[in-house]
């Protein structure tokens with residue numbers, strides 16, 4: 702059993718599935734702190750190099766983890782990143798993998814300005830369920846949850862569902 706007073710939540714999934722949008726809502730509704738791993742990496746100079754092929758920065762994972770460790774120990778953190786296999790398993794009480802259907806994701810990424818290989822690779826990442834499999838291999842199956850996030854209605858359902866889970870976690874903790 703954890704000593705944390707509030708749970709830590711991981712929100713993961715392919716770029717464009719709606720992680721930031723969901724985390725913004727969760728932060729507003731719960732008062733828990735949203736930790737955007739890409740931003741933490743950038744602000745703390747934890748970007749190692751630029752991957753020209755994939756047009757994205759490569760993280761210095763060890764340094765990012767060091768930056769995050771103290772905060773994660775406090776509990777009550779919502780972590781958002783498009784990968785999940787390098788975090789310590791002990792950090793998280795639950796993992797949500799957001800999913801978006803291919804055509805919707807394609808449109809969102811085009812609107813974000815992605816094109817060519819970067820666009821294709823991200824859509825393929827979603828088609829092949831890469832992040833879902835990564836989560837399944839990195840965490841206990843009972844804490845990994847898939848959430849479909851194609852529409853604003855689903856966004857609301859997902860936010861409600863996570864908020865309800867947090868309330869249950871708190872009630873169980875106080876009872877125990």
Ligand SMILES: Nc1ncnc2c1ncn2[C@@H]1O[C@H](COP(=O)(O)OP(=O)(O)O)[C@@H](O)[C@H]1O
Nearest residue numbers: 716717718719720721722809850851852853856
């Ligand atoms: N459930 C949803 N339904 C429709 N559009 C969404 C939904 N969630 C997010 N979006 C839109 O999709 C785009 C990508 O969302 P974002 O939260 O930035 O994704 P991520 O953080 O996973 O890269 C944004 O333009 C956002 O407004």
